[in-house]
Every structure is written in structure tokens, then in C-alpha cells.
Amino acid sequence: MKYRALLFDWSGTLVDDLPPTLYATNAVLAEYEVPAMSREEFRARFRLPYPEFYEEVLPGVAVADLEDDFRAAFRESPEGVTVLPHAREMLEWCRKQKIRCFVLSSMDVGIFTEQARAFGLLDYFEAIYAGVIDKRDLIGKIMKTHELDLPTTAFLGDMAHDIVTAQHGGIDSLALATGYDPVERLLKNNPSYLFDDLEKVRQWLDPSTPLQI
Numbered sequence: 431m432k433y434r435a436l437l438f439d440w441s442g443t444l445v446d447d448l449p450p451t452l453y454a455t456n457a458v459l460a461e462y463e464v465p466a467m468s469r470e471e472f473r474a475r476f477r478l479p480y481p482e483f484y485e486e487v488l489p490g491v492a493v494a495d496l497e498d499d500f501r502a503a504f505r506e507s508p509e510g511v512t513v514l515p516h517a518r519e520m521l522e523w524c525r526k527q528k529i530r531c532f533v534l535s536s537m538d539v540g541i542f543t544e545q546a547r548a549f550g551l552l553d554y555f556e557a558i559y560a561g562v563i564d565k566r567d568l569i570g571k572i573m574k575t576h577e578l579d580l581p582t583t584a585f586l587g588d589m590a591h592d593i594v595t596a597q598h599g600g601i602d603s604l605a606l607a608t609g610y611d612p613v614e615r616l617l618k619n620n621p622s623y624l625f626d627d628l629e630k631v632r633q634w635l636d637p638s639t640p641l642q643i
């Protein structure tokens with residue numbers, strides 16, 4: 431098998447939380463009388479590390495002051511979070527292949543844990559790194575802590591920041607078109623590979639298993 435360890439981003443990679451994230455972002459903007467964003471505008475402007483995005487849309491406002499409002503609005507969102515198609519199957523396949531799985535996410539630790547537990551996905555991961563503002567700061571430490579081997583480890587994510595984090599850590603980046611960043615932005619950052627979804631990743635890693643439709 432090409433990889434012995436996979437690091438997964440959470441939002442847009444394993445779950446779809448774009449509707450509640452947009453709802454919560456607009457709730458925060460409304461507090462400061464900034465007009466709401468459409469889904470398209472949000473996808474075009476949102477980026478990680480997220481303090482950069484907030485500095486652009488709400489200049490001079492401390493991110494720490496926004497986080498409680500964001501969390502509260504996220505929980506009140508009429509549209510909830512869903513597990514992305516093929517995510518559970520991918521994690522199950524990794525378990526069978528004894529591929530070690532980790533989470534590296536900017537998602538708030540509390541919200542992440544609630545979601546992962548509710549979806550029954552928590553047990554698939556050897557270790558979880560959530561609430562990470564700049565993933566580049568942690569990738570080296572994760573590799574070292576878990577004695578991960580550079581050539582057999584990859585980071586799967588849906589945003590440019592995930593690609594640059596993988597590059598920073600010296601590992602492959604598997605970019606996914608199921609999340610926040612448009613494909614053009616992913617390609618501009620030169621991912622090692624780009625996939626339509628997780629089923630395509632699994633199929634690529636294990637061509638002997640039939641494609642699930």
C-alpha cells in the first residue's frame with residue numbers, strides 16, 4: 431500500500447459543514463452590521479488560517495471576541511452537519527488495511543468532538559488535532575510524535591491551506607473537491623493529487639476493490 435498513515439482534515443473532507451458555517455459566519459457579520467455573504471461569496475473569500483479571513487471582513491475585531499458568537503450560531507443553524515458520501519467507507523477501509531488515521535483540523539475542539547461522537551467516527555482516529563489555527567505549525571510535531579514516515583504519509587484536505595501544510599511537512603497532499611475551496615484554487619497550489627471525492631481516493635489506492643456507485 432502506498433500510504434501507511436493518513437492525516438484527514440475534517441470540514442469539507444469528511445463532513446459537510448458548509449451550511450452551518452455560512453450561517454454562523456453571517457450571524458457574526460450581522461453583529462457588526464456587515465451584510466451577509468452568499469455561499470459563492472463565502473467560498474471565494476474564506477481561507478485558512480481563518481484569522482486572516484476575519485481581519486479582511488471585520489478589520490480590527492479580535493477573533494477571540496467572535497468565537498463564542500460563532501459557536502452559538504453554529505449550533506442554532508437550521509441546517510446541520512452531514513457526513514460526506516464515502517467518508518465512513520474510506521475510514522472503514524483504512525481500518526481494514528491497518529492504515530493509521532489522524533485528524534488535523536482548524537475546527538473548534540468542542541464542536542469537532544460533538545460531531546465526531548454523534549456520527550460514530552471518533553474511534554477511527556489514533557490521535558486528533560483539532561482547533562489548530564495554522565496547521566503548518568503542527569505538522570512537523572505530529573510526524574515526529576507518531577514516528578510517521580514521510581514517503582508513506584499523506585494529508586487529505588479540501589483547502590489550499592491543507593496543501594501548503596502537507597508541503598511544509600514534506601508529505602503528499604491529496605486535495606479533495608468536496609469542500610470549501612474551488613478546484614482552481616486547489617490546483618494553483620500544486621497538490622500531489624486531486625480527487626473528486628474520497629471514493630476516488632480509495633479506488634486509486636486499492637484498484638482491486640470495485641468502485642461503489
Ligand SMILES: [Mg+2]
Nearest residue numbers: 439441442588
Ligand atoms: Mg476543510
